[in-house]
Amino acid sequence: MDRTGSLIKGDIRRAFTYLESGPVVLVTTHTAERDDIMSISWMMVMDYEAHIAISTGPWNESYQRILDTKECAVCVPGADLLDAAVRIGTVNGSEEDKFAANHLTRTPGEVVQAPLIDECLACLECRLETVYPDRGLLIFSTERLWENPGRSERRTFHANGDGTFFADGEFYYRRDAMKKWVPEGCERFGKKQP
Template sequence: MPLPPRPLIPLLLRTAYSSRGVSTLRTIPLRSYSAPSHGTSPPKPGMPPRKQRKTSHPSHPKPGDADAADASAGDGTYPAAVQARSIAHFTPYPPTHTHRLLEAGPVLLISTSLGGKANLMTCGFHMPLQHSDPPLVALSLGEWDHSFSALEETGECVLAIPGCDLAEKVVDVGNCSGLEVDKWERFGFTPLPAEEVRAPLVGEALACIECRVHDRRNVSKYGMWILEPVRAWVNERREERRTFHHKGDGTFVIDGEGLDLRERMTKWKYLQD
């Protein structure tokens, strides 16, 4: 596959880029790490109690019962055939870094407006929750963010999806405060009027999603907002259509080769309309 034109992105992005596309860019070392045990939690209401691990030797299996023979090995956690397999190809990985393995969606610009003053922030922690009735998106935005007060008071925002050619600007937006600088003017983003919310659209974005706060019950505990998209826009004229994704450590990956597997999604045909 020929290498596409090199995008205008910082060096740390270029070094991650490969002509093999997403299959190479998103390769993750197969690692595991066991978090420290904090005891056994009680069963949830309505759930059967957890089975206690056997402390005595299990009874002898019946002749010819291979499954029972496997189950009698070790402490009963795994069949003998599984217990004998090596995990030497895995290496420990800190649970506190697992967000780097669970790559979220594309890096976003969050547009808000309070008292007639618009602001922008960069966000990498978000996820879709449901497709319809209504569509919902979860967003991580805490009191440490200047945009928090605007979202809390107005209950509105715009999720703007930038192309990878804007990566440098988007990262810079996330490394300064709207308390000190007008980010729209400083980084050359164009505010456009939205139809359903007061926060402006971002004129240079690939797409913009106008949102209202649907549920804020987890905001105080987790900084997690549940948003309902009420209007969405896509810029069909934009040439650079690849997005970029934060790996959680200051490095990013760019969308690469796409895979069309719709014919295999037999259980989810209704999502392809």
């Protein structure tokens, strides 16, 4: 795969900032058989190094693929990809090529074999660290951050769980008051709404 897309390598110190707000994410996997994508809303970032917890299970083909390959890419779609995320999350990868069906461009990362999605705002290359199989809880370390400053739709979106979604709303700047909890180098936004 050529590295010709619009994702550029980002400072890993701000990787967690893409997930702290709890967006719906697209999780990709790769095996010799095929690439796959699943939508995930049961996700949280666990620390400033962007350890990530995902809750999933054997009803998804991606679950076993992650257990087998011990890696994935966690990609953050903008609100322009909402309908793609819904379709990706309602079809199994053995039924259709989700990249082709949703007009998404796969592009290689550096650390994992799972493809990045060029149309996303950011992609995190992740390695599986810990599995809690009873609860389908997967914990990943983040190895690389890729960012896409060229996307005009900057809003992420959030699932309510009842088939409705919110896109990012109003922006509030409180960095000075939050200083104690803002590690150096993670700043992704300025003072004004992006």
